[in-house]
Amino acid sequence: MFIKNNKCDNGMNNPNKEKRISLKQYWTRRYLLTLCMGLVVIAIVSAFWIRHNTLENRLNIMSLLADSMADRVVATNERAVRPPDFFHERELKTELEIDPFTYIIDTDGTILSSNRPRGPFEQQLNPTIIENKESIQKVDLIGQEFYIVKSPIVVNDSVIGWVLMVDSKDKLTHVNQEYTQLAIMIISLALLGWAAIYVLSNRLAKPIRDVSEAAKLVAEGYYHVDIPNESKEKEVYELIQSFKEMTKKLERLEALRTELLAGVTHELKTPVTSISGLLQALKEEVVTGDEAKEFLNISLNEVEKMKTMVEDLLAFNQFATNEVPVNKAVHSSNEVVKDAVFSWQIAQKEEIEINLSTLSTPVEITVDPIRFQQVMTNLLNNAYHAMEGEGEISILMMESETEVMIDVSDTGCGIPEEEQPYIFERFFRGEKKKYKIRGLGLGLALSKMISQALGGDLILLKSSAEGTTFRITLPSATAKMHTTE
Structure with a gap:
C-alpha cells in the first residue's frame, strides 16, 4: 500500500521563498x-x-x-x-x-x-x-x-x-x-561614511519601496495609487513617472475590457434576439408571403452583422499575433487608391461622391492591395458615419522622397479632443459613436496594425468641429530600392 505524503515543506525547498533583506540593509x-x-x-x-x-x-x-x-x-x-x-x-x-x-x-x-x-x-x-x-x-x-x-x-x-x-x-x-591620530581619523571616516551610506541608501530605497507597495495594490486591482515624485535622481524620477503612466494605462485598459465585455454582449445579444424573434414569427406563420421574405432578409442582414463582428475579432487577433501573411508587391499608387475607393463606393446602397486627388506622376509603392483596401474601407466608413450622410469626403495623395501619403478627410463633427489620444486603442469607442453605430471598436486599431505591417503608418492628422483628417503613409518602391543598394 502506498501512502502519499502531502506535508508542506513550508517553503524550505522553494528557492523563491528564501528570506530577503531590504534594499537599505x-x-x-x-x-x-x-x-x-x-x-x-x-x-x-x-x-x-x-x-x-x-x-x-x-x-x-x-x-x-x-x-x-x-x-x-x-x-x-x-x-x-x-x-x-x-x-x-x-x-x-x-x-x-x-x-x-x-x-x-x-x-x-x-x-x-x-x-x-x-x-x-x-x-x-x-x-x-x-x-x-x-x-x-x-x-x-x-x-x-x-x-x-x-x-x-x-x-x-x-x-x-x-x-x-x-x-x-x-x-x-x-x-x-x-597612531592615535590615525586611529581617530580612520574611525571618524568610517562613522561618517556609514552615516552617508545609510542616508543615501534610505533615500534610494524609499521611492523603490513606494513603487513596490503601489505595485501590490495594482496587482490586487486597485489602480488609484498616488506616489510622490520629488526625486532629484533622473532614473528614480523616470521609474516613478513610468509606473504612474503604466497604472493609468492599465486602468484605462481595465475599463476598456469591461466595456468590451458589455459591448460584445450587447452587440451579439441584439442580433441574436432579433433573429430569434423573426424566426419564431416565421415558424408560427405569424407572417406569410412577401412579409415573410422581408423577415428572412432582415434575419440574413443581422447574421451578416454578427459575421462581420466575429471576423473583426478574428482578424484583429491574427494581426496581433503576426499570424496573417502580408503579400507585399510593387504597385502603382494611383491605381491602388482608385481601386480601393471604387470597391467601397459600389458596396454602398446610395451613391456617395468622393473628391479624389491623385498624383500627377504615379509613384510605385510596395503594398498589399487587399490589406490596403481594408484600411481605406474602415476610414471611408468612419468618415461617412461622422458626416451622417451629409458632407464631402476628400482623398488627397502626396509624395516625399521616401513615401506616399494619403489623406482621408471628412466634413463631420470631428473627434472630441479628450478622446483623440485613445482612438487607436483596441475596443475604444467614442461616447457619440458608442450609441449610434454598432461595433467592437477594433477598426482603427486594426487599420493601424495593417498600415505598420505594410511598412507605413496610420495617424490622426487633425480633428475639429469642421472635420477630421487621417493620413496613411506607405513606403515608395524606389526609396526601398535605394536603401537596399
Whole structure:
C-alpha cells in the first residue's frame, strides 16, 4: 500500500521563498564592508608610511646631533675624557622621544666614553663599522636590528675619533601620538561614511519601496495609487513617472475590457434576439408571403452583422499575433487608391461622391492591395458615419522622397479632443459613436496594425468641429530600392 505524503515543506525547498533583506540593509552592509576594507588598507599603508618617515626623521636628527657633539669635542680639544655637557640626554629625549646609546671612540674602535655603562657595545667596536664609509648603518646586534649613526672627530684635517649614536629599530620607529591620530581619523571616516551610506541608501530605497507597495495594490486591482515624485535622481524620477503612466494605462485598459465585455454582449445579444424573434414569427406563420421574405432578409442582414463582428475579432487577433501573411508587391499608387475607393463606393446602397486627388506622376509603392483596401474601407466608413450622410469626403495623395501619403478627410463633427489620444486603442469607442453605430471598436486599431505591417503608418492628422483628417503613409518602391543598394 502506498501512502502519499502531502506535508508542506513550508517553503524550505522553494528557492523563491528564501528570506530577503531590504534594499537599505543590503546596500548599507555592502557599502560599509567596502568602506571598512578600504579604510583598513589605508590604515596599514599609513602606518608603514608613518614608521618610515619617523625612522628617517630620527636618523637625520641623530646625524645632526652626532655632528654637533663631534664639533664640541674638537672645540674642547679633549680626548678620552667625557666632558660634562657632551651628552645632552634631555635634549635627545625632547627632540627624538628616544634615548639612544652615545659613544665617543678612537680610530681603533676603542670606546672612550658613553652616556650609559651598558649597551650593545662593551669596550671595542667591530672594525667594519669604522671602516664603512656610510654615516648611517644598519647592523644586527644581540638578535635585534640596530641603526648606527657616526660622525668623525676631525682635528687639523685628521680624524682622531668618532661619535656614534646607536639605537634599535623598534625604538626608532615607535610612536604613540601619530597612531592615535590615525586611529581617530580612520574611525571618524568610517562613522561618517556609514552615516552617508545609510542616508543615501534610505533615500534610494524609499521611492523603490513606494513603487513596490503601489505595485501590490495594482496587482490586487486597485489602480488609484498616488506616489510622490520629488526625486532629484533622473532614473528614480523616470521609474516613478513610468509606473504612474503604466497604472493609468492599465486602468484605462481595465475599463476598456469591461466595456468590451458589455459591448460584445450587447452587440451579439441584439442580433441574436432579433433573429430569434423573426424566426419564431416565421415558424408560427405569424407572417406569410412577401412579409415573410422581408423577415428572412432582415434575419440574413443581422447574421451578416454578427459575421462581420466575429471576423473583426478574428482578424484583429491574427494581426496581433503576426499570424496573417502580408503579400507585399510593387504597385502603382494611383491605381491602388482608385481601386480601393471604387470597391467601397459600389458596396454602398446610395451613391456617395468622393473628391479624389491623385498624383500627377504615379509613384510605385510596395503594398498589399487587399490589406490596403481594408484600411481605406474602415476610414471611408468612419468618415461617412461622422458626416451622417451629409458632407464631402476628400482623398488627397502626396509624395516625399521616401513615401506616399494619403489623406482621408471628412466634413463631420470631428473627434472630441479628450478622446483623440485613445482612438487607436483596441475596443475604444467614442461616447457619440458608442450609441449610434454598432461595433467592437477594433477598426482603427486594426487599420493601424495593417498600415505598420505594410511598412507605413496610420495617424490622426487633425480633428475639429469642421472635420477630421487621417493620413496613411506607405513606403515608395524606389526609396526601398535605394536603401537596399
